[in-house]
Amino acid sequence: MKFLPSFFTIDFFLLCASSFLFFSSFNMIIPELPAYLTSLGGAEYKGLIISLFTLSAGLSRPFSGKLADKIGRIPVMMFGASVCFVISLLYPLMSFVSGFLFLRFIHGFSTGFTPTGTSAYVADIVPFQRRGEAMGIQSLFGSLGMAAGPAIGGWIASIWPIEILFYSASFTAILSILILLKLKETLEEKEPLRLGLFKLKRDELIEKRVLAPSLVLFFSVFSFGVVLTIIPDFSAHLGIANKGLFFAVFTLSSLGIRLIAGKASDRYGRIPVLRAATLFMMGSMVLIAFSETKTALMGAGVMFGCAVGMNSPTTAAWVIDRSLNAYRGRALATMYIFLEAGIGIGAVVSGWLFANEVENFKLVFLTAASMAAVALLVLFFVKEKTRFEDKL
Numbered sequence: 001m002k003f004l005p006s007f008f009t010i011d012f013f014l015l016c017a018s019s020f021l022f023f024s025s026f027n028m029i030i031p032e033l034p035a036y037l038t039s040l041g042g043a044e045y046k047g048l049i050i051s052l053f054t055l056s057a058g059l060s061r062p063f064s065g066k067l068a069d070k071i072g073r074i075p076v077m078m079f080g081a082s083v084c085f086v087i088s089l090l091y092p093l094m095s096f097v098s099g100f101l102f103l104r105f106i107h108g109f110s111t112g113f114t115p116t117g118t119s120a121y122v123a124d125i126v127p128f129q130r131r132g133e134a135m136g137i138q139s140l141f142g143s144l145g146m147a148a149g150p151a152i153g154g155w156i157a158s159i160w161p162i163e164i165l166f167y168s169a170s171f172t173a174i175l176s177i178l179i180l181l182k183l184k185e186t187l188e189e190k191e192p193l194r195l196g197l198f199k200l201k202r203d204e205l206i207e208k209r210v211l212a213p214s215l216v217l218f219f220s221v222f223s224f225g226v227v228l229t230i231i232p233d234f235s236a237h238l239g240i241a242n243k244g245l246f247f248a249v250f251t252l253s254s255l256g257i258r259l260i261a262g263k264a265s266d267r268y269g270r271i272p273v274l275r276a277a278t279l280f281m282m283g284s285m286v287l288i289a290f291s292e293t294k295t296a297l298m299g300a301g302v303m304f305g306c307a308v309g310m311n312s313p314t315t316a317a318w319v320i321d322r323s324l325n326a327y328r329g330r331a332l333a334t335m336y337i338f339l340e341a342g343i344g345i346g347a348v349v350s351g352w353l354f355a356n357e358v359e360n361f362k363l364v365f366l367t368a369a370s371m372a373a374v375a376l377l378v379l380f381f382v383k384e385k386t387r388f389e390d391k392l
Contacts, residue, residue: 009125011125011183011184012122012125012126012134012138014179014180014182014183015118015121015122015138015183016137016138016140016141017141017179018077018081018118018176018179018180018183019118019138019141019142019145019176020141020142020144020145020148021145021172021173021175021176021179022080022081022084022110022114022142022145022173022176023142023143023144023145023146023149024145024146024148024149024152024172025081025084025085025088025145025149025169025170025172025173025176026084026088026107026110026111026149026169026173027145027146027149027150027153027247028149028150028152028153028156028165028168028169028172029088029091029153029165029166029169030049030050030149030150030153030228030244030247031150031153031154031157031232031242031243031244031247032153032154032157032162032165032232032243033049033232034046034049034229034232034233035232035243036100036162037049037097037100040095040096040097040100041097042097042100042101043356044356045097045101046229046233046351046354046356047229047347047348047349047350047351047352047354048101048104048347048348048351049104049229049347050225050228050229050343050344050347051225051344051345051347051348051351052101052104052105052108053104053105053107053108053111053344054108054225054340054341054343054344054347055105055108055340055344056105056106056107056108056109056112057108057109057110057111057112057336057340058112058336058337058340058341058344059112060108060109060112060113061112061116061333061334061336061337061340062200062204062205062206062330062333062337063112063198063200064076064080064112064113064116064117064329064333065116065207065329065330065331065332065333065334066197066200066204066329066330066333067193067197067329068116068117068120068187068328068329068332068333069120069187069326069327069328069329069330070190070191070197071187071190071191071192071193071197072185072186072187072190073117073118073120073121073124073185073186073187073329074117074121074180074183074185075117075193076113076114076116076117076329077113077114077117077118077121077180078177078180079109079113079114080109080110080111080112080113080114080115080117081110081114081173081176081177081180082173082177083106083107083109083110083113084107084110084169084170084173084176085170085173085174085177086170087103087106087107087110088107088166088167088169088170088173089166089167089170090103091103091166092162092163092166092167108340111336111340112336112340115142115336116329116332116333116336117329118138119135119138119316119320119332120328120329120332121183121186122134122135122138123320123328123332124186124187124328125186130266132261132262132263132264132265132266132270132313132314132317133259133262133263133266134262135262135312135313135314135316135317135320136258136259136260136261136262136263136313137258137259137262138313139258139312139313139316140255140258140259143251143252143254143255143258143308143309143312144251144255146247146251147247147248147251147252147255148248149169149172149244149247150243150244150247150248150251151242151244151245151247151248152168152244153165153168153169153244154242154243154244154245155242156168158241158242204330206334206337207323207327207330207331207333207334209322209323209324209331210318210319210322210323210331210334210335211334212322212382213270213315213318213319213322213335214319214334214335214337214338214339215338215378216274216278216315216375216378216379216382217311217315217335217338217339217342217375218338218339218341218342218375219342219371219372219374219375219378220274220277220278220281220307220311220315220342220371220372220375221311221339221342221343221346222342222343222345222346222349222368222371222372223281223284223285223304223307223346223368223369223371223372224308224342224343224346225342225343225344225345225346225347225348225349225350226285226346226347226349226350226364226365226367226368227246227250227304227368228343228347229346229347229350229351229354230350230351230354230361230364230365231243231246231247233354233356234288234297234361235297237358237361238291238292238293238294238297239294240294240297245298246297246298246301249298249301249302249305250301250302250304250305250308251305251308252305253301253302253303253304253305253306253309254305254306254308254309254312255309256309257305257306257309257310258309258310258312258313261273261277261309261310261313261314262313262314262317265313265314265317265318266317270314270315270317270318270321271318271379271382273310273314274310274311274314274315274318274379275376275379275380276310277306277307277308277310277311277314278307278311278372278373278375278376278379279376280303280304280306280307280310281304281307281308281311281369281372281375282369282372282373282376283303284300284301284303284304284306284307285304285365285366285368285369285372286365286366286369287299287300287303288300288304288365289361289362289364289365289366289369290362315335316332316335319331319332319334319335320332346368346371349367350364350367350368353367
């Protein structure tokens with residue numbers, strides 16, 4: 001009996017390693033950004049740290065999806081990682097509020113491109129009946145990066161000036177790029193890059209086939225935007241020195257369940273797994289709202305991680321199930337548009353509700369719980385179509 005699944009080839013492993021480094025790069029700096037922006041005199045703009053990032057990511061998705069289907073998966077991944085490399089170097093040079101916010105907007109193009117190409121690449125090289133499992137493994141490596149990045153970033157920031165943190169993030173991104181150079185392109189009929197590819201028709205903006213899973217994702221990840229924006233301040237409020245600790249805890253807790261959820265969704269269907277994920281999301285937000293100690297917050301982080309771990313690979317597999325091969329990049333881009341919108345709106349709303357007043361913490365997280373409840377409600381009205389593998 002083989003220990004590794006048959007689809008775990010050298011290309012799949014390299015893709016996973018690159019994903020780990022990519023997610024480590026841009027997540028490394030997140031826990032320190034609220035305090036950094038405050039030091040620049042922009043405390044009232046904390047909600048824009050994540051929302052600007054997700055706005056540009058969402059705006060770029062239709063382009064990255066089309067380009068992934070036209071010029072190839074690898075160039076799209078390379079561009080996103082390159083944005084991480086360059087922007088991280090520029091943060092220390094634009095140390096004023098407007099400059100910082102501008103860079104946050106540009107930085108978002110990284111996640112607007114790389115994950116789209118990555119998911120399409122995985123779908124290309126993995127058999128139809130193993131997609132849930134494969135997405136679980138690939139997202140596991142991304143989650144490891146999301147866990148390692150904030151933890152390492154918090155450690156770096158506690159010892160060295162924040163400039164060193166930005167340079168470390170840039171160095172991590174260049175390692176991701178070097179690995180991508182070793183991959184073989186999977187798009188068989190590629191087109192040369194030309195200006196005309198950046199002109200989008202109305203039907204190229206959104207893939208209607210995947211609107212149902214994308215809508216569920218939108219309401220589910222609202223909580224993620226809240227966590228990214230508010231948890232650093234909430235951690236400080238509870239006396240937790242390392243603001244990246246909660247991020248490390250929830251990401252690590254998501255690792256094992258990603259593999260289980262991926263296999264379960266292959267066997268029992270996507271919707272039952274997503275119903276469980278949204279229940280866990282609701283519960284975690286309620287627990288955070290009433291957390292008064294470090295232990296309670298970390299316990300809620302474990303539950304939140306389980307929700308994220310079930311949601312991510314299952315939704316991606318559901319989207320791929322519903323997409324046509326010729327428009328796989330567009331379908332995944334649509335999913336990510338709703339993802340970025342949910343996170344971005346969650347960030348803005350939470351920043352507005354919080355308003356730098358500690359008594360508002362409970363309101364913020366209970367609002368997030370209510371949005372997860374909406375996602376659960378939608379899942380009881382959506383029917384999972386019979387899976388098929390189209391011949392296009």
